[in-house]
Amino acid sequence: MNQENDEITVLYVDDEPDLLELLVIGLERESDRLTVVTETTTADGLDRFGDGDVDCILSDYAMPGGTGIEFLRSVREIDPDVPFIMFAGTGDERVASEAISAGVTDYVIEEAIGGQHELLARKITTYVDRRRAEQRARRTDERLRDLAGVANDALWMFSPGWDELLFINEAHERLFGQPTEELYADPESFLDHVHPDDVDRVxxxxxRASSGNSQSVEYRVHKSESVVVWLESHCVPITDDEGSIQRLTGFTRDITDRKRHEQDLASRNEQLDGFASTVAHDLRNPINIADGHLGLAREQFDNEHLEASARAVVRMEELLEDLLSLARTGDEIGDTEPVDLAEVVRAAEDNVAMAEATLAIEDTATIECDPIRLKEAAENLLRNAIEHNEERVGVTVGTLSDGGFFVEDDGVGIPPTEREPVLENGYSTTEKGTGFGLSIVDQVISAHGWDIAVTASDAGGARFEVTGVPLLDG
Known part of the structure; x- marks a missing residue:
């Protein structure tokens, strides 16, 4: 069938050649969309229709070798929906009744005087356009159902009062452990599977959704007696032009893994908060007391042992600050925004005692990140390069071709066996390091959803590659 363009092919069957010619000329003159092909017998007409590419049939009733009704019945066996207009010479009620019973689309009485080309052309285009629209809608519906059938989320549509289920895909049964047939029979029966403590909230x-407000809700569901999962549902009311709610559409997805991660994160942060409080209370005061007494002693005595003790106190203060920073930051990041990588790194340089170390920006790009947390990571990477190299060190920052950035130095590097452990809490390759700086870096990178790898630079120094970072430009 012609459905990809505006053209319409009409098959006209009539045993009168003169009428055929006149009607063809008249119809094609009325509409440049119409192309009329003709046959003089029902048998030839059926063969022509069977060849395809016919959008509408126009047929006389009384013809030798078979009536238009018989022709109509044969066509309906092939295609129940193709528009079929009976163009009869008389208004015989019996013929009209037979045609309707056989599935005729329309019945037009041929008038002896005056052309009916305009009427027929209008009817043909109307019926064909309607059928094409229905076919497109049907194909769209089939594709949507195919798509819904393979979706991991449950896709659904309810009446405004939740008393009629209009659509649900197969994912519902996987998420709720409930056959969709039960839900069609009782649209609110899914609530029987919701955890009792969550039913009222759902x-x-x-x-609220029935009142016209878009909603989202998280809740627990008993898939079985021993299996409880977390689900998240989003609902959007669909309204007409006057604002009346016509239906409620939405989706439901499994968020069990996400909830477990949130619970683990909350537990970890609680432990870190407790740890930070303990450190602040139990360690900072003794350190301050020791530092104060050392200061008084050094005013009275010039002793190398006192100097060593003072350095140890400073070292303890550094360790304490890094521990508190690690506990304070956690695995979460704040609001993200597009920032220039070079600007973040230069800002980090301002907070680091670079001494004789140098920083070079090879190239830069705009990235989406939490600039405060990323600056914190950059500060620790710069400090790491300085603290782990006795000689003057040069640090270079640049972007990676496949997305991301790197920070490398030309120092002594990190041995291959220690490249993975250096990102762990408390691990350091020198006595100078606290062991927490690179752990904080790893935490910040992971919180952004990125990855970090430790390798060697071309100069043999340490190289940190951060990947999975979309570059907005550069």
């Missing part, structure tokens, strides 16, 4: 969400 009902309140449903009521």
């Amino acid at each position: 009902r309140q969400t449903m009521e």
Whole structure:
């Protein structure tokens, strides 16, 4: 069938050659969309229709070798929906009744005087356009159902009062452990599977959605007696031009893994907060007391042992600051925004005692990040290069061709066996390091959803490659 363009092919069957010619001329003159092909017998007409590429049939009733009704019945066996207009010479009620029973689309009485080309052309284009629209809608519906059938999320559509289920895909049964047939029979029966402590909250969400407000809700579901999962549902009310709610559409997805991660993160942060409080209370005061007494002693005595003790106190203060920073930052990041990588690195340089170390920006790019946390990571990478190299060190920062950036130095490098452990809490390759600087770097990178790898620079120094970072430009 012609459905990809505006043209319409009409098959006209009539045993009168003169009428055929006149009607062809008249129809094609009325509309440049119409192309009319003709046959003089029902048998030839059926063969021509079977060849395809016919959008509408126009047929006389009384013809030798078979009536238009018989022709109509044969066509309906092939295609129940193709527009078929009976163009009869008389208004015989019996013929009209037979045609309707056989599935005729329209019945037009041929008038002896005056052309009916305009009427027929209008009817043909109307019926063909309607059928094409229905076919497109049907194909779209089939594709959407195919797509819904393979979706991991449950896709659904309810009436405004939740009393009728209009659509649900197969994912519902996987998420709720409930056959979709049960839900069609009782649209609110999914609530029977919701955890008792969450039912009221889900009902309140449903009521707000019925009032016209988009909603989202997280809740637990008993898939079976021993299996409980976390689900998240989003609902959007669909309204007409007057604002009346026509239906409620939405989706439901499994968020069990996400909830477990959130719970683990909350537990970890709680432990870190407790640890930070303990450190601040139990360690900082003794350090301050020791530092104060050492200061008084050094005013009275010039002794190398006192100097060593003072350096140890400073070292303890550094360790304490890094521990508190690690506990304070956690695995979360704040609001992200597009920032220039070079600007973040230069800002980090301002907070680091670079001494004789140098920083070079090879190239830069705009990235989406939490600039405060990224600056913190850059500060620790710069300090790491300085603290782990006795000689003057040069640090270079640049972007990676496949997305991301690197920070490298020309120092002594990190042995291959120690490149993975250096990112762990408390691990340091020198006595100068606290062992927490690179752990903080790893934490910041992971919180952004990026990855970090430790390798060697071309000069043999340490190289940190951060990947999975979309570059907005550069």
